[in-house]
Amino acid sequence: MRLKDKVAFITGAAQGIGAAAATKFAGEGALVVVADINDxxxxxxxGLIRSQGGDALFVHCDTTQEDSVEAAVEAAVTHYGALDILYNxxxxxxxxxxxxxxxAMEEFWRxxxxxxxxxxLVSRHGIRAMQRAGRGGSVINTATYVAVIGTAGRDCYTAAKGAIISLTKSMAVEYAPDRIRVNAVAPGAVVTQRMTDFYAKNPTHPVFAESNRHRRPHVPSHLLGLIETEDIANMALFLASEESRRITGTIQLIDSGATAS
Structure with a gap:
């Protein structure tokens, strides 16, 4: 098993990409902490992980509130004894x-x-836990392909994700002496319920305009088809495992060729 007895703290793990990663990590022997605001x-x-023979713990976590993050990480460490993998x-x-x-400026800050x-915040407290354990670790952040190529109608999102790319690189340098690797996944357009619902409610949003070829409903720029949650979970698993032990400070595009097309 690729993650046997490794403790993995995954935020937003109640559904979508996070849930796919949680079940995949557990299937590879990880002790999974499902951190989410949706109890x-x-x-x-x-429950799904346990029904498949895995080991998992749920912790309530509002990742925008430091007190909530600190308590969630502490609960994970108290339960499992350490933290090895952090998936933001x-x-x-x-x-x-x-x-x-x-x-609106309110939307920017949101x-x-x-x-x-x-x-x-999650990196702040998660890495502290890794340092206390003294056995290294892997941090996986989440960027996006549009932070690399740009897109219309989502300037707040691309700015925030671009900052995550920079943060990933600086954290990789900062924590290498602790044997803590830091990388980011950068997905293309992922087929999730959230994406489907957003399009249904906002079909005229600029991101779906004909002039914005990277976010049209059929997304023809994705050469091998739209991304599925399993595709992102597979890359996260690789970055969490010892197979990537010499990889840090990288941005891993899972975009079906969109940035090349």
């Missing part, structure tokens, strides 16, 4: 994002909190 769905994910999966574009000239602040 009901989080416990469902834990929480995020996603906010509903009223837009161009820098027109978007996005910064959801994306950048949450990554910062």
């Amino acid at each position: 009901a769905l989080g416990r469902d994910t834990v 999966n929480v995020g996603g574009s906010t509903p009223n994002d837009g161009p820098v000239t027109t978007v 996005c910064i909190k959801l994306e950048l602040l949450s990554t910062f």
